[in-house]
Structure formats: C-alpha cells, structure tokens
Amino acid sequence: MQAAETMADDIKVIIDGDPGTRFTATLNLLRDEGEVVHRLEEEVPYRLGLSGHGIDIAVRQTSARGALSVEVRKGGNVSRSRTQGPGSEIRLRLR
Numbered sequence: 001m002q003a004a005e006t007m008a009d010d011i012k013v014i015i016d017g018d019p020g021t022r023f024t025a026t027l028n029l030l031r032d033e034g035e036v037v038h039r040l041e042e043e044v045p046y047r048l049g050l051s052g053h054g055i056d057i058a059v060r061q062t063s064a065r066g067a068l069s070v071e072v073r074k075g076g077n078v079s080r081s082r083t084q085g086p087g088s089e090i091r092l093r094l095r
Contacts, residue, residue, distance in 0.1 A: 006010040009051045009052055009075075010049065010050075010051060011029070011050040011051065011072065011074045011076075012073040013048040013070075014046075014070070014071040014072075015042070015059060015068065015069075015071075016071070017067045018040060018046070018066035018084075019044065020043055020095040021044045021061060021064040021065075021066030022043045023046075023056065023061050023063075024059070025038075025059040026040075027048075027057045028056040030055065030056075031051070031052045033095040034051075036052070054093070054095035058089060059093070060085060060088070061083065061089075064086050067083065068084065068088070069081070072092050074094050074095075083092055
C-alpha cells in the first residue's frame, strides 16, 4: 500500500461534549478483510484513530444530563453532529 492510500484510509473519531457525559457506541469499520465491529462504553472526551475504507458509527447518550458531539474525519472529508438528552442517538457514515 502506498503512502497516499494509507493516509486516505486513516479515520479519526472524536466524541466530545459536556465533560463526563457517558455514551455507548458501535463502530462498523470497513476494511479489505471485511467489516470489523467495535463496541464502546465511555465518557467524553474520547478520541480514536482507525484505518479502513469507511465507517458507520452509532453513538447513544446514556447520561441523564449533558450533550454529545461526534466528528468523523477521513481523507479530507468531515461529518459531524450534536445532540443532548438521555437516549438521544447520532448516526454517521463516512466513505
């Protein structure tokens, strides 16, 4: 794989918001060998670097208070969304 292809496959996931806001997330990462699923139970701020052709991400707020923002970056493309309230969910897809 050449350097340009490697950089194009770099995916950054940034989950931010009100400090301490808890969330669950499912990340479906698309790779040459197929789909890889990551499941998280964390709190903001949270950052993750991955490598793949694309990603589908679903983030659900589990805290009673707070707000979440989700940003996904890949090869110059950026998708972002924000929500607040228990049970609220953000879904993003980036290829």
